[in-house]
Amino acid sequence: MGNRITELFGIRYPIVQAGMIWCSGWRLAAAAAEAGCLGIIGAGSMYPDVLREHLKKVKAATDKPVGVNLPLLYPAIEEHVQSILEFGIKVVFSSAGNPKTWTETLKKEGITVVHVVPSAKFAVKAAAAGVDAVVCEGFEAGGHNGKDETTTLVLTPMVRDAVDIPVIAAGGIGSGRAMLATMALGADGVQVGSRFAASVESSAHEAFKQAIVDTPEGGTMLSMKSVVPVRLVRNAFQQRIAEAEARGASREELAEILGRARAKRGMFEGDLAEGELEIGQISGAIHSVQTVAEIVEEMVREYEEARKGLHAL
């Protein structure tokens, strides 16, 4: 059965594969699209020529809808937008910046624009900027996160009630049960990150995929709150940051500990101790590396089973 999200993107299931740095290249996006979801290439970790290469390959791999996640603070954003237009990409998920800056330009080119928000307040601003839908991402999500720390359970109905455009829930969703739960809260669809980061088709390093599987309950923490909040696996690097924060380290000192290219080092090069491992709390419930097709099939089956298990009071 169709809904506002399947219709907006022309897809089978209201599931979006999250654009994730170092994880979601053309292979993951194509597999997600072929499985009936919206596939997304995460452009945030790509140089312009790398994005072009991924766009070329994804177009050769699938004719189903694929979008691009575009962090609006990306330095070479004009080149990324040029590539998106050139390769006929019809969906852009924007994040980390003001949706006013690019929405009008993209929509004039016939592109569907979705903005990622951490609060109802920013959802209202995104809607006013003309976006077609919002992703509301809760505290449990991996990677960068909002300062209010509002969880998906609390955030989703607040955003639902604040805007009329379709709402995609994100953060903590790696199963059909969680998908059903967020749709009960009023979401029109879901965005799934961590579960796909650990998929066969993810471009993450195999050691990082195994680290996601191995992460226990409580194995991630929202870190670097005084700089820019990001949810990371608790490892040697994260521990050093946490200790520095606990003794009131300055932003400069934290930036020095962070250094450069920590995310690449962890997620793409597989340095599990010293890399930045961005992943969601739901990693504690991810128990194997599966293909995208297996993940989607399992989520759809679980959704149906859980739906049939809900009774009248």
Place this chain on the structure above:
Amino acid sequence: MGNRITELFGIRYPIVQAGMIWCSGWRLAAAAAEAGCLGIIGAGSMYPDVLREHLKKVKAATDKPVGVNLPLLYPAIEEHVQSILEFGIKVVFSSAGNPKTWTETLKKEGITVVHVVPSAKFAVKAAAAGVDAVVCEGFEAGGHNGKDETTTLVLTPMVRDAVDIPVIAAGGIGSGRAMLATMALGADGVQVGSRFAASVESSAHEAFKQAIVDTPEGGTMLSMKSVVPVRLVRNAFQQRIAEAEARGASREELAEILGRARAKRGMFEGDLAEGELEIGQISGAIHSVQTVAEIVEEMVREYEEARKGLHAL
């Protein structure tokens, strides 16, 4: 339709009114019981003679099931247990301590014992200690909270999969939609705190009830993490604690800022600037002070509407 929670407690709806210091006296517990929920008296803020007074009054006010929330670290716990037995209370929710200590004693007296946990790991321990059910409470909940910061959306299915006994979800649940969502995640019932703290029958100060209504999105923070994590409204006191923590203050200094009786000062005496105001994130979605009967009726209606709105994929 009955389920494991309605049958366990002999109640109409699988809704537990949370035991909350300074909010849940006999009046709130009796109103919740009369509305078809399990009413709970929060004994954590009561001297032994005060608890006895509340038990006497609640017995006179309702013959429906009412339980007592017993923080296991409470200094005069033996006297509380004695009162519970004397007044024929049949349900105890234990929290903040080891469930091994009292479960066997209470169960020998024919009491149903439920323990509050912040993780699947502790749920398994509580089940092994012989409790009849667990409340799993997520990061978004008001008051004291776990160190892992796992949210209700992530925690509930983990606990569901870890134990066979009934699971009651808590944290972020103030509507029928959230109730349906957590039951989609596998919960057998829900525990509702903040919404009832702001009810007409709550024993909280009227100024605190209004503060709950006035709390905006993002208006609470998990505070005092280095001592014992507690979710509070952002006010002058909470801000002072947050600033001290940010500069790496010692536990001793934080304890000195905290001082004594801050919770009573805030929630019972209505000092909104200098009191400790324990409330959940969902306060951002609470828009009026209602009677318990109105709240329960609204939640049940919303649950049904949301359930009917869930379609096959």
